[in-house]
Amino acid sequence: MNCSQVREYFDEYYNSELNSETKNLVQQHLNECKECSSEYSAFLELKKQAASLKKEVMPPKQIFEKIEKELSGKNKMKTDIKITPLSNNILTIDFNEEKKSSAEQKPQNFLGRNWYWLATAAVFLLIVSVVFMNYSSKNVFSVEEMSNWKLISLKGGAIVNGVRTEKVNVGDWIQTDSVSSVILKIANVGDVSIEPNTKVRFIQSDNNVSRIEVLYGTVNTTTSQADKFILQSSNMKVQDKGGSYSFKVDDKGNGVIYVNNGIANVESGNKSAVVTDGKFCLYKPEFGVGIPFRKDSKPEFQNALFNYDFNNGGMPSVYYAIANAMPEDYASLMNLIPRVDEKTKYLVLNKLNRLAPMAMPTINIDSLDYFDDEDIEKSFKDMHGKIKVELNFNKDELAKEMDELAKELGNMKMKIKIDTKKMAEDIKKEMANLKIELINLGNLSDTNEMKIYLKGFDQEEFKKDMEKMRIELNENLGKMAEELKKNSKEWEKNSEEWEKNSEEWEKNSKDWEEYGKKWEKWGEEFGKNFTPGKFNFKFDSLNIKIEGLEDLEQLEELKIDTTKGKKSLHFKFDRDKKDNMKKDKKKNNEDGKDDEEKSEEI
Amino acid sequence: MANITENISDTELISQCVSGSADAFRFIYEKFSRRVYALALRLCGNQDAADDLTQEVFIKTWEGLSSFKGESALYSWIHKICINCFLMKLRADKNYEKKIAGSSENPLMLAYNNDDISLDLEKALQKLPPQAKLVFILFEIEGYGHKEISKMLNIEEGTSKAHLHKARKILREELAK
Numbered sequence: 001m002n003c004s005q006v007r008e009y010f011d012e013y014y015n016s017e018l019n020s021e022t023k024n025l026v027q028q029h030l031n032e033c034k035e036c037s038s039e040y041s042a043f044l045e046l047k048k049q050a051a052s053l054k055k056e057v058m059p060p061k062q063i064f065e066k067i068e069k070e071l072s073g074k075n076k077m078k079t080d081i082k083i084t085p086l087s088n089n090i091l092t093i094d095f096n097e098e099k100k101s102s103a104e105q106k107p108q109n110f111l112g113r114n115w116y117w118l119a120t121a122a123v124f125l126l127i128v129s130v131v132f133m134n135y136s137s138k139n140v141f142s143v144e145e146m147s148n149w150k151l152i153s154l155k156g157g158a159i160v161n162g163v164r165t166e167k168v169n170v171g172d173w174i175q176t177d178s179v180s181s182v183i184l185k186i187a188n189v190g191d192v193s194i195e196p197n198t199k200v201r202f203i204q205s206d207n208n209v210s211r212i213e214v215l216y217g218t219v220n221t222t223t224s225q226a227d228k229f230i231l232q233s234s235n236m237k238v239q240d241k242g243g244s245y246s247f248k249v250d251d252k253g254n255g256v257i258y259v260n261n262g263i264a265n266v267e268s269g270n271k272s273a274v275v276t277d278g279k280f281c282l283y284k285p286e287f288g289v290g291i292p293f294r295k296d297s298k299p300e301f302q303n304a305l306f307n308y309d310f311n312n313g314g315m316p317s318v319y320y321a322i323a324n325a326m327p328e329d330y331a332s333l334m335n336l337i338p339r340v341d342e343k344t345k346y347l348v349l350n351k352l353n354r355l356a357p358m359a360m361p362t363i364n365i366d367s368l369d370y371f372d373d374e375d376i377e378k379s380f381k382d383m384h385g386k387i388k389v390e391l392n393f394n395k396d397e398l399a400k401e402m403d404e405l406a407k408e409l410g411n412m413k414m415k416i417k418i419d420t421k422k423m424a425e426d427i428k429k430e431m432a433n434l435k436i437e438l439i440n441l442g443n444l445s446d447t448n449e450m451k452i453y454l455k456g457f458d459q460e461e462f463k464k465d466m467e468k469m470r471i472e473l474n475e476n477l478g479k480m481a482e483e484l485k486k487n488s489k490e491w492e493k494n495s496e497e498w499e500k501n502s503e504e505w506e507k508n509s510k511d512w513e514e515y516g517k518k519w520e521k522w523g524e525e526f527g528k529n530f531t532p533g534k535f536n537f538k539f540d541s542l543n544i545k546i547e548g549l550e551d552l553e554q555l556e557e558l559k560i561d562t563t564k565g566k567k568s569l570h571f572k573f574d575r576d577k578k579d580n581m582k583k584d585k586k587k588n589n590e591d592g593k594d595d596e597e598k599s600e601e602i
Numbered sequence: 603m604a605n606i607t608e609n610i611s612d613t614e615l616i617s618q619c620v621s622g623s624a625d626a627f628r629f630i631y632e633k634f635s636r637r638v639y640a641l642a643l644r645l646c647g648n649q650d651a652a653d654d655l656t657q658e659v660f661i662k663t664w665e666g667l668s669s670f671k672g673e674s675a676l677y678s679w680i681h682k683i684c685i686n687c688f689l690m691k692l693r694a695d696k697n698y699e700k701k702i703a704g705s706s707e708n709p710l711m712l713a714y715n716n717d718d719i720s721l722d723l724e725k726a727l728q729k730l731p732p733q734a735k736l737v738f739i740l741f742e743i744e745g746y747g748h749k750e751i752s753k754m755l756n757i758e759e760g761t762s763k764a765h766l767h768k769a770r771k772i773l774r775e776e777l778a779k
Contacts, residue, residue, distance in 0.1 A: 372764075
């Protein structure tokens with residue numbers, strides 16, 4: 001028994017769960033191996049500390065008050081949740097069940113205890129009971145509404161279990177021909193489009209996750225929620241993290257995935273990849289999932305990854321890929337980290353730092369050994385919006401790309417042939433950048449046999465450099481944030497002024513509107529009383545309002561000018577006369593009755 | 603209150619709760635809230651999120667008591683509600699991870715003396731990635747096996763073991779600092 005096997009058994013050994021033979025082997029190894037013995041001591045120490053952690057903490061009083069308040073508004077014991085035993089010890093809770101009566105929630109026998117699962121199965125049978133309507137006449141059918149899954153349309157013909165039929169049951173294969181397609185709507189999750197020449201099987205959903213198995217063909221998905229939909233073929237599965245992606249698998253099980261937006265986790269056996277928007281990911285049953293890549297990356301980069309993933313390219317292919325990586329390849333590089341040895345992890349990280357420094361703060365260098373899919377996904381989420389290279393395919397272009405990739409995967413050949421000389425030069429150049437000495441490049445004539453030996457890489461120094469760069473980056477980010485804050489204050493101030501100005505403009509515009517209306521009215525009146533060619537005005541009915549001219553008494557001169565082909569009216573009036581009149585009027589008012597008599601005379 | 607609750611069996615309390623007794627429910631709360639709160643603080647890392655989680659757990663407990671069959675101990679059942687509620691929050695809210703970022707001043711940390719070695723472990727726990735932290739808490743502190751954890755978290759048993767291994771490794775590194 002070797003060290004790693006023994007360490008795997010620590011928990012079982014500690015809990016006395018091993019059979020006597022294995023127990024003795026572990027015991028013997030621990031007696032003989034100092035490293036494992038010390039590892040086991042550390043294991044025991046951590047267990048001891050964990051056992052001594054506090055098991056109880058007094059909650060604040062307000063919590064119960066809030067609970068009481070919340071419950072006082074509800075009907076007593078009328079629950080909208082269902083708690084069902086999954087096994088003897090595990091419970092699952094579905095909070096979305098509709099409210100059931102108390103009697104329904106008190107099942108007494110086996111059937112009752114398991115009603116939920118039986119009901120789920122029944123619902124599922126209903127879900128996949130497809131009814132073809134007007135199939136022959138319109139070549140399109142609608143399907144009866146189902147509680148969770150709903151087939152909304154099918155164009156062309158569909159074959160279920162080898163025959164054309166109107167019903168589909170759980171586990172049945174559905175086959176589309178060259179002109180048919182099915183759109184499956186999954187409630188609160190999204191749409192799955194089953195394209196022509198595809199064969200799929202609806203698999204019963206569990207734990208609110210819907211599954212579809214694809215034997216061959218193309219399926220496009222668009223989902224709004226993460227972890228609610230799984231697409232699988234015989235050896236792999238695609239866990240949807242929300243977004244849209246296309247999945248194509250040929251009759252030999254070779255697969256191509258393209259993520260249009262969002263994230264999809266692809267798993268097969270011991271390999272997995274986190275595929276983000278704009279990336280393709282290939283899968284071959286005997287090799288597993290490849291590293292995601294962009295179709296517009298350098299052909300050498302794509303080729304190197306292809307050789308690494310599916311052609312036993314080994315480390316030379318990884319170095320060749322690193323040497324040819326571009327900034328937009330950061331996602332591919334991150335996916336490489338969990339798959340390569342310790343030294344190469346740092347090489348990838350170094351390249352990543354040069355190409356996409358914004359990615360660095362999302363990676364914990366200290367636990368690089370444990371950098372896995374979960375960490376990649378988290379990094380992508382943290383970086384969301386910071387690094388994004390747009391890549392848009394229309395549907396036909398995408399279908400063509402996927403067809404070509406599937407073909408290349410089937411033939412095991414990429415379009416670009418390896419130029420071993422160029423490869424060696426590229427790797428040498430890359431290593432020079434990394435300050436690493438290349439001891440031996442091995443046999444250059446055959447890529448797969450080329451061996452690379454490196455020396456001169458100081459991991460601790462590298463870590464320090466990284467930390468320094470990370471601090472610098474954070475400082476820069478801080479400065480940027482401060483500047484933004486400062487700018488935003490100025491913007492705020494400006495916007496206040498703009499607001500103030502706009503209020504004034506609004507007020508002015510109302511005045512202008514009023515003036516406009518007045519002029520319009522005047523124009524109308526003027527038009528009525530104006531006979532073109534005769535210059536005949538009827539002043540008694542002409543209503544002219546001019547600011548400052550309130551009384552005809554003020555009017556001293558009125559002239560019609562028709563010189564130079566223009567027709568205009570000239571007014572001359574005395575503003576002061578108006579003020580004098582006002583004064584006179586005021587004076588008259590103050591004089592009482594006598595004034596009235598005077599005004600009558602006026 | 604604690605003495606009274608200890609003298610009444612869980613079955614009796616449940617029966618009274620199902621009949622609508624708010625007092626019986628208060629006894630259940632008094633009996634189990636401290637353990638639930640400690641778990642919530644450890645899972646969430648900060649007090650606000652732990653308060654919300656504890657509140658939600660006991661509301662779900664009240665609402666679900668009528669369907670409780672007594673196949674497991676009442677505390678085990680409430681405890682599983684707590685973990686399920688936490689997982690649902692984690693899955694439903696993409697920002698929940700940020701909301702539950704650990705704080706060194708939550709009531710769990712304050713329950714230790716400054717020189718207590720367990721305080722270091724509590725702090726180190728909050729530095730673990732969410733899945734690794736969850737698996738470590740369930741396995742090492744709450745006593746579940748990998749089989750149960752894998753079903754609870756909907757992951758493979760091997761993945762549960764890998765998370766535990768990762769958690770132990772990081773914790774040891776953190777504690778060695």
